[in-house]
Amino acid sequence: MTELLETVKVLDLSRVLAGPLCTMMLGDLGAQVIKVEKPDTGDETRGWGPPFDQRGESAYYLSVNRNKKSVVADLNLKADRAMILALAGEADVVVDNFRRGTLERRGINPETLLREHERLIWCTITGFGAESDRAGYDLVVQAESGWMSITGEPEGDPMRVGVALADIIAGKDAAIAILGTLAARGIRAGVPLELDQRRIHISLIHSATAALINVAQNSLVTGQDAARWGNQHPNLVPYQLFRAADRPMIVAVGTDAQWIACAAALRLDDLASDAALATNAGRLAARNRIVDAISMRLAEDDAHEWIALLGSKGVPCGVVNSVLDALSGVDTSPITGIAPSVPGSVRLPPPRLDEHGDELRRDGWRAFDS
Numbered sequence: 367m368t369e370l371l372e373t374v375k376v377l378d379l380s381r382v383l384a385g386p387l388c389t390m391m392l393g394d395l396g397a398q399v400i401k402v403e404k405p406d407t408g409d410e411t412r413g414w415g416p417p418f419d420q421r422g423e424s425a426y427y428l429s430v431n432r433n434k435k436s437v438v439a440d441l442n443l444k445a446d447r448a449m450i451l452a453l454a455g456e457a458d459v460v461v462d463n464f465r466r467g468t469l470e471r472r473g474i475n476p477e478t479l480l481r482e483h484e485r486l487i488w489c490t491i492t493g494f495g496a497e498s499d500r501a502g503y504d505l506v507v508q509a510e511s512g513w514m515s516i517t518g519e520p521e522g523d524p525m526r527v528g529v530a531l532a533d534i535i536a537g538k539d540a541a542i543a544i545l546g547t548l549a550a551r552g553i554r555a556g557v558p559l560e561l562d563q564r565r566i567h568i569s570l571i572h573s574a575t576a577a578l579i580n581v582a583q584n585s586l587v588t589g590q591d592a593a594r595w596g597n598q599h600p601n602l603v604p605y606q607l608f609r610a611a612d613r614p615m616i617v618a619v620g621t622d623a624q625w626i627a628c629a630a631a632l633r634l635d636d637l638a639s640d641a642a643l644a645t646n647a648g649r650l651a652a653r654n655r656i657v658d659a660i661s662m663r664l665a666e667d668d669a670h671e672w673i674a675l676l677g678s679k680g681v682p683c684g685v686v687n688s689v690l691d692a693l694s695g696v697d698t699s700p701i702t703g704i705a706p707s708v709p710g711s712v713r714l715p716p717p718r719l720d721e722h723g724d725e726l727r728r729d730g731w732r733a734f735d736s
Contacts, residue, residue, distance in 0.1 A: 370709065371395020374548065375731050377435065377453050378402065379462035381409040383504070383530055384491045384570060386430040389461050392432030392544065396589040396712030398734040400453060400726060401434040401717065408438065408719040419700060421718070428716045431539075432702045435733065436717035437726040441472045441505075449727060454479050454486070456731050459544055463491040466499055480565060484558040487547045489540050496567045504530035504570070511574035512592070516581055521594040522704030536573040543568060603649040604628070604660055607686070610669035617660065618682040625649065627679040632663045 374397040378389040385400075386409070393399040403409050409431070415424035439446035451474060454460050460476070462469065469475070476488040493502015508514050508526050518525030543566045551559055575582070581592050584600060593600070597607035605618045618623050622644060629638035637659060642648045649656055664672055669685050676683045697705035702712045725733040 372396040374458045375457045377457040383533040384537040386437040388540040391541045394706035399434040405438045431716035435722035437723045439718040459487045495569045502570045504532045507532040507570045532574040536570045539573045540568040608664045612668040614686045615669040628681045631679045
């Protein structure tokens with residue numbers, strides 16, 4: 367099968383999560399990806415364990431580094447800088463997440479390279495923007511972006527999301543921006559893009575605040591700050607976690623028709639016939655009444671019975687799975703992780719440190735021809 371990006375060359379100068387996720391996604395789509403790492407230790411996430419696999423690679427590193435070849439380079443060595451410049455000169459895309467000025471002080475200047483190579487696209491991922499020197503750590507971003515203030519139980523402490531979602535969203539934003547620029551470059555074949563169109567900056571903080579979506583819009587429309595709702599929803603009722611007799615489950619009513627079906631299926635006749643509850647606005651006003659009634663009903667039987675009944679009536683619902691439960695029906699590997707969520711394939715396992723160093727230093731991008 368022909369991969370979508372099989373002719374695209376991506377030089378990955380990033381590490382940890384957002385950048386490597388971005389380049390892995392491009393690799394999943396078929397791009398040739400060279401991961402440049404510092405000598406001896408490589409990407410910091412190689413040491414972020416346990417757990418480690420049988421080869422000694424951390425699970426964290428493995429999760430975002432498939433479909434790449436690895437070479438080490440010391441930015442303080444002239445020969446290694448020359449190698450990076452040569453690889454960048456032939457690349458379609460460079461992704462980095464160095465702090466401001468780190469590359470420039472060593473003679474690797476993105477703007478200079480963009481002027482010299484009119485096809486080149488350069489994406490820099492930062493924590494707090496191109497003009498900030500602050501380190502971009504997901505937990506700090508989750509706090510400052512407003513996420514933690516809306517996550518957790520209403521009377522509890524602010525809570526982080528259970529995965530490094532700010533990094534993940536920024537990495538996906540970077541991939542989208544790169545793909546959009548590649549598409550524009552292809553559409554305008556023969557007419558080079560301007561330098562500022564090929565110079566992409568993505569920050570974790572902007573990606574995170576942009577991801578507030580409807581929560582942000584609620585505050586913009588009302589002028590009131592958002593609150594924590596725990597497992598409830600600020601705009602929909604019922605849309606939350608309930609406890610069946612044996613385990614927690616979710617009921618997520620998103621339309622008026624689903625509400626009628628839900629109330630009827632649960633034999634809550636007084637709610638189903640109440641015209642005041644026919645619209646979502648009415649249900650919001652009667653949140654406690656509805657939640658109390660559904661909670662009492664669902665506690666009478668096991669979750670699988672309610673899931674079967676509600677599902678047969680078209681009411682969105684589900685059980686709360688563990689991670690292993692959720693992965694049981696997914697194409698996964700302890701080496702290459704979860705199968706690509708975009709149209710792509712797994713062709714290379716995550717590389718060992720400098721695994722392809724000799725061939726990449728000798729052959730450059732031609733190493734992908736073999």
